[in-house]
Amino acid sequence: MKKLYRSRTNKIFGGVAGGFAEYFDLDPVIMRLFFFGLVFSGAFLLAYIAAWIFVPLAPEGKENGI
DSSP: OOOOOOOOSSSSTHHHHHHHHHHOOOHHHHHHHHHHHHHHTTHHHHHHHHHHHHBBBOTTTTSSTT
């Protein structure tokens, strides 16, 4: 079973976009572009910060519980 973790390897700001990209099996660049597009929506920044706080960092040597 896959779990959502912040990425240790694909990170720029906390690994949130990289973690979502690994969870959904997407390229991290595509997820970052998607997140950048959401920046212009009102609550995105708060949601990103909340994900940064509440989504755990991937365990050492393991990416997204795989």
